[in-house]
Amino acid sequence: MKNTTKTLTYSGLMAALTFISTSILSFPSPFTGGYIHIGDALVLSSGVVLGKKNGALAAGIGSALADIYLGYASWALPTFIIKALMAYVIGYMFEDLGNFKKTGFITAFYSFLWVGFGFLVRGLIASNRIVDATQDLITEEVIANETELLSTVLSTQNIILAIALLLPLALFIVFGMSRFKPSIAMHFNKISAFIVAGSVMVILYYGTYGVMYGNWIIPVFSIPANMVQFAFGLTLATLMLPITLRFQLPKEEA
Template identity: 35%
Template structure:
């Protein structure tokens, strides 16, 4: 890896961590919180590719859990959010030069990644709580979190696309 790539990856990890921690809405059913970090994972995975999305999503989100007092979720979050970034980045096909942000593959990849996140946290909750039934109570809140992340992603992603952000930072 080049120095530039390492710096970008570190910045993206920090972006996911900070955006996850700066605005948290506690959810009693999941003992977790709704946050802005998922929109950052979506943006990073679409604009910069699966490698950046996977590392920033997994490590950044796991750091946010650790620093927010949810250490018991760190291994689950590392895997869930890392795979989320991988899924989105692999499915996406951002054509930065042409500015086609609203491509079917980008939208489908985003939805697949968010569905994985909801499923992953359901499975992680089932392990932590020793009950699939109890873990199922987290599905609505995680779905709301996913929907909010998608809306923010669409708005910010469209703006980034119009600003041709990849012209200034080329990593693919």
């Protein structure tokens, strides 16, 4: 009973902190009609403290409630799923940080996912099958014309592709070094877990927008903002690790 009460208390607290950090400290994102925030730090921390299942529920509920509170109710369900999946990834990887084989496999999967995503976006932009729904951006004077939009989209996509190729390479180099130094390995496993979770968020939000609105150009603008948002969240979550690890529930409770 005591363990159940502790788990419920921690879960409620993390859900509340996720809601507050997402809804209060948020700023509008003009290209997607959404917002950017620092709530990802608490989403990641939910996975660290509560484990994969309870962490997923706390992160998903807190983030979905923030969407509803800020007037983005149509995004509540996708947000719940995406944020819950982020926390689940963290909980799954943090429950066995000493398993370098598992971390290596997940890092490899993440690398192929990012590379595939980069080429997929390039292919969508290069094809003539993209739905043209950019008039609203022109009307609102966010961009001057379609040529400017396409130019910005292409440059943004090139940045995404560069990251898709360089970041996995950097991770594999560090992973190779970590096999010879356990202290580096543990730090690598933690950071790798955060990066994988962030990749899931960026890719799934892009895909969700495309499916919901039938436009694959506009959500490209959200990718850099999502990556900056997540980078800040990753940094904050990393700085919070000495605290969150102290409150981490035992595996049998999580």
